[in-house]
Amino acid sequence: MxxxxxxxxxxxxxxxxxxxxxxxxxxxxxxxxxxxxxxxxxxxxxxxxxxxxxxxxxxxxxxxxxxxxxxxxxxxxxxxxxxxxxxxxxxxxxxxxxxxxxxxxxxxxxxxxxxxxxxxxxEYICDRMAQIEMQGGAYRNLRAKVRKARERHNWIIEPLGPENMEEAKHVLFSWEALRERTGDGDAALIGLTEFEALGFQGILARTEEGPQAVAFGKTIAPDIFDFHVEKTLIPSTVNYVKWELYRRLPEQIKWINLEEDLNLPGLKNNKLQAVPVAITPLWKGIPV
The missing domain is CATH 3.40.630.30 (Gcn5-related N-acetyltransferase (GNAT))
Structure with missing residues (x-):
């Protein structure tokens, strides 16, 4: 039973x-x-x-x-x-x-x-190489956002690891201080705390003012990377930070899973602006 x-x-x-x-x-x-x-x-x-x-x-x-x-x-x-x-x-x-x-x-x-x-x-699925190259009209807006954010600061991108983990947590705490608690900050902190045990790969992004953004995820199939977390303290830099992470993933990764939108209009809009190549439909089942 x-x-x-x-x-x-x-x-x-x-x-x-x-x-x-x-x-x-x-x-x-x-x-x-x-x-x-x-x-x-x-x-x-x-x-x-x-x-x-x-x-x-x-x-x-x-x-x-x-x-x-x-x-x-x-x-x-x-x-x-x-x-x-x-x-x-x-x-x-x-x-x-x-x-x-x-x-x-x-x-x-x-x-x-x-x-x-x-x-x-x-679940929203993106083509990794298409995200990196951003060619064609469908990627015009994304391409402009990445270029603008990239040129705005002198970025230094580092692999996320034990040597900069406390700085990554500081970015997360600073990000949370500016927003209402929704639960995703707690999940992100668990990810950073158990980063190596969970097999994550990620980056820490710095500017001349110090650490500003963190992004990480996990390979969940031979050619699929599950993008879990991105937090940035600088407005309008989300797409650039993602782009930097995508460029550093293993060559065998073909697809980026941006996960679900939770029926939140803002989150849905952000995922659609990322130009997914597919949206995996899922259902709820109930006995009759």
Whole structure:
């Protein structure tokens, strides 16, 4: 029963990373939402917990309901067991459901679930080389913003690491002091604190006035980089800081995942201005 699985749910720990990464790799799952680093960084803000098995992991999503869950990542047998339990549970709901997940559900449990597109959960995908080169009319505005920010200051870009981590945290604290707390600052601080353990790659950007911006993320598939955090103290420099990070990523990275927009108009507009080449649609599933 699902209540037994609920009782087995616990906080997501660093020690869970190898098995979660292994399960995702075996199943070919590339969503940012199910990547270990996303789960670990956002578990407090989103009220997430994990039930971990040998062939699958299950994420409880209390922010959206007592019986709300991410669609499971794992073997087909584990998915079927979980869905059967969900059908017997009141107020059960599935989140971050991909098209292939929806097809699988309809095949295994025809007409037992209904789906609605979860617009705020969709993930924005950018072409890395296109972001670096910014050629053509579609990139005109982005190109102008990057050039203007680049020319405005004498920038020094450094790899983010132990030697400048305290300066990076200072940038974050200064950024938070200017804004209302929304939870993303807490996630960013966890990322900086556990930077090496989580396998992040990032940059610290300085000007003549000192450290001004930090950006970092994680490779979550052989050719996909999940862009987690960007904080800058200088207005209108976000796109430039991202551009500097993209230029320094490994050559095999083809795609940048800018994650979801949370149905926030400002965040959605920023992601659209980044000229994504695709927006991965995701659904919510509910038993009928």
């Amino acid at each position: 699902l209540d037994t699985m609920q009782q087995r749910c616990r906080p997501i720990q660093l020690e869970d990373r190898p098995i979660i990464d292994e399960i995702r790799a075996k199943t070919g799952h590339t969503l940012s939402a199910h990547a270990f680093t996303s789960l670990y960084l956002w578990q407090n803000a989103l009220k997430l917990s994990v039930c971990l098995e040998d062939d699958a992991f299950f994420i409880r999503f209390l922010l959206r309901g007592e019986n709300a869950w991410f669609y499971p990542c794992g073997s087909e047998e584990a998915q079927i067991r979980f869905l059967q339990m969900g059908l017997e549970c009141q107020d059960f709901s599935l989140h971050y459901v991909r098209q292939e997940d929806m097809d699988f559900i309809q095949k295994q449990f025809p007409d037992r679930f209904r789906f609605e597109e979860a617009w705020g959960d969709s």
